[in-house]
Amino acid sequence: MSDTTVNRFENEAITTTERSQWALITRRFFRHRMAVVSLVLFVLIVLFAFVGPWVWTWDHRLHPDQLPSTSTGPSLAHPFGTDASGRDMLGAMMKATQQSLLVALVVAVGSTFLGAVVGAVAGYFRGAVDSILMRVVDVLFVIPFLVIAAAIAGSIDGGSKWYHMAFILAAFGWLSTARAVRAEVLSLREKEFIEAARAVGGSSGHIVFKHLIPNTMSVIIVSATLQIAFAILSETTLSFLGLGIQPPDTSLGLLIQDAGSAAAFNDEWYLFYIPGVMVILIALTINFVGDGLRDAMDPRQTMVRR
Amino acid sequence: MNAMLDTPQSAASPVIAGKNLVKEFPVRSKGIVRRKIGAIHAVSGVSLEIGANETLALVGESGCGKSTTARLLMNLIEPTSGEVLYEGRDLTKLSRSQMRPIRRDIQLVFQDPMASLDPRMTVFEIIAEPLRVHGLFKNGGRQKVRSLIEIVGLNPEHRNRYPHEFSGGQRQRIGIARALALEPKVLMLDEPVSALDVSIQAGVINLLEDLQDELGLSYLFVSHDLSVVRHIADKVAVMYLGKIVEEGTTDELFSGPAHPYTQALMSAIPLPDPRKERARERIVLYGDVPSPSNPPSGCRFRTRCQLFQTLSEEEQAKCIEIEPLLRSDHAGRTRAACHYAEPKQLV
Numbered sequence: 145m146s147d148t149t150v151n152r153f154e155n156e157a158i159t160t161t162e163r164s165q166w167a168l169i170t171r172r173f174f175r176h177r178m179a180v181v182s183l184v185l186f187v188l189i190v191l192f193a194f195v196g197p198w199v200w201t202w203d204h205r206l207h208p209d210q211l212p213s214t215s216t217g218p219s220l221a222h223p224f225g226t227d228a229s230g231r232d233m234l235g236a237m238m239k240a241t242q243q244s245l246l247v248a249l250v251v252a253v254g255s256t257f258l259g260a261v262v263g264a265v266a267g268y269f270r271g272a273v274d275s276i277l278m279r280v281v282d283v284l285f286v287i288p289f290l291v292i293a294a295a296i297a298g299s300i301d302g303g304s305k306w307y308h309m310a311f312i313l314a315a316f317g318w319l320s321t322a323r324a325v326r327a328e329v330l331s332l333r334e335k336e337f338i339e340a341a342r343a344v345g346g347s348s349g350h351i352v353f354k355h356l357i358p359n360t361m362s363v364i365i366v367s368a369t370l371q372i373a374f375a376i377l378s379e380t381t382l383s384f385l386g387l388g389i390q391p392p393d394t395s396l397g398l399l400i401q402d403a404g405s406a407a408a409f410n411d412e413w414y415l416f417y418i419p420g421v422m423v424i425l426i427a428l429t430i431n432f433v434g435d436g437l438r439d440a441m442d443p444r445q446t447m448v449r450r
Numbered sequence: 451m452n453a454m455l456d457t458p459q460s461a462a463s464p465v466i467a468g469k470n471l472v473k474e475f476p477v478r479s480k481g482i483v484r485r486k487i488g489a490i491h492a493v494s495g496v497s498l499e500i501g502a503n504e505t506l507a508l509v510g511e512s513g514c515g516k517s518t519t520a521r522l523l524m525n526l527i528e529p530t531s532g533e534v535l536y537e538g539r540d541l542t543k544l545s546r547s548q549m550r551p552i553r554r555d556i557q558l559v560f561q562d563p564m565a566s567l568d569p570r571m572t573v574f575e576i577i578a579e580p581l582r583v584h585g586l587f588k589n590g591g592r593q594k595v596r597s598l599i600e601i602v603g604l605n606p607e608h609r610n611r612y613p614h615e616f617s618g619g620q621r622q623r624i625g626i627a628r629a630l631a632l633e634p635k636v637l638m639l640d641e642p643v644s645a646l647d648v649s650i651q652a653g654v655i656n657l658l659e660d661l662q663d664e665l666g667l668s669y670l671f672v673s674h675d676l677s678v679v680r681h682i683a684d685k686v687a688v689m690y691l692g693k694i695v696e697e698g699t700t701d702e703l704f705s706g707p708a709h710p711y712t713q714a715l716m717s718a719i720p721l722p723d724p725r726k727e728r729a730r731e732r733i734v735l736y737g738d739v740p741s742p743s744n745p746p747s748g749c750r751f752r753t754r755c756q757l758f759q760t761l762s763e764e765e766q767a768k769c770i771e772i773e774p775l776l777r778s779d780h781a782g783r784t785r786a787a788c789h790y791a792e793p794k795q796l797v
Contacts, residue, residue: 165575168610336566340628343526344580345553358570397662443570443612 164391172440179436184427189426193242202232204239204394215412225414236394241422243306243389244376244396248426250310251317252373256368258314259321259383264356266347267329278326281319289316290385293378297387306395309388313375314389321367328360361441369434373427396423460624463498465668466556466636471496471522471532476654476745486726490743492518496530500636503662505669506681507700509676510623511713516672517561519711520638523644523670523793524556525549536636554584558630561641563621573599573624579629591723603657621651626657631694632711636668643678656683676719680704688712691742691750698784706793708782710757717795731796748778749774749788765790 224233380397382388558567782793
């Protein structure tokens, strides 16, 4: 070993400290500018939805005795305006965003987790386990989603709440994730590093959670971001059919629904565009955060390396 | 545990031994029923013994069952029949949970150092994994991983890097460090250098030799490169189509290979002296290895054997009908599975 290599090693010794895998992932995530901006924006939306109602004077309910009986445009007293039935739209937006976020996040987390585990287990064990799990998925796939959702939602006393919606949507959302993850795992399980983990004495659980799922992360994150869009849209659809979240509770889908499509082109534009833009903002920020996470977790992404 | 450690290993008693190992992979028909319509005879009755601090090389061409034999000895795949003896126990009869503590003693180094390292783990995590699996990480695991990285000659400052950031030789060192993490007694080396450049092979081979001296390891060295084998091995077993055709110490085998297949392999070793290289006898084998799902009767090598062609019809009949067993009652010093074995000086 020459003197120069020794020096180089010593120089590096000053700069590299030991980091855990999570520290490395976080560091890489924070180098992804769009992801960080989106994360900040998303946190602001979350604060708006969950802290806002405590701060703002008006809530999402109707107050026909205190508010004008026609819709009024944005003003200082009502930044997002009011609607014809006497509702302060800022208060309504806070509640609606909160409900939609709850549904979307619970669906995304629940269905992604379930889908990833079922897919990985089916792909890893193959044979009978795989056949049974995948037939269950097939059967659920052919059941018309709206019929089941309607049946479940309709039988809930007192109208469905956000957690009912989340449960119904998650019960169907995991299917596509499970299929995608299984396909990925089928090819991964033949890789030598899986055999290496087995040779070391790793249990099946260890292999599934430490090797297979981390290596399918890109597939999982992509399907999780799609799940969120799916959840918000399906929740809107169900609310439109009168099977989703019921008034006086509200959601972004319901607000858009209340505004009616004609509102987009007349004086009541704010009733339509404000919740609409919020849906887009949520979907976009989550997409960028998902992108950032996927890149941060894939060590082969060199884009943001120094 | 202590009793196991204290038992002195004499050179005579092997650390690990395989007896009559057979592995057949079923060939199934298409369709729903998937009847078994045949079997690939990957390993057919292989017996091996590896002593303490000893290197046994397993040599043969691609697809002859070398890697399968190594995995059978590790109990990574279940043999169709036969047994693996380690510390007086038959590994093939143990349950998964009984096998776990023994996994610590027998470790595997893979051929392809890229495929055998999880691309999503840092070097540190890869080497720490065996320790975590066996619950040994909490007691000074961090320090242990650091020293392992140094032992295999990597820069400890690179522990946060991912496998794709290393060269082939460095990756193989990572694989070796992982295999050493549990302080094994036996290391199965599955063609550990065949994916590496020749210049880097030497470094890894020397590392393996140093480690063996320092840690008293036993190696099963699977390879198809006889020059490397001659350098590192104490004993050599030559495999052809799932069977051992010849075995002996490295000296015995290289001074006078008696089986025609070994002779053919030896005649292909490049010699550094061009004059000798030009003058030597070359044995060229023609044709492909027969399908392991339908191996030839009698001697499995007879379809490509250069000696077989020179035999009379009666002599040939013996090769076709009677399976030759390993025997040492021929002129050479090795044990060869050939009815007409005769040693030949080739290298």
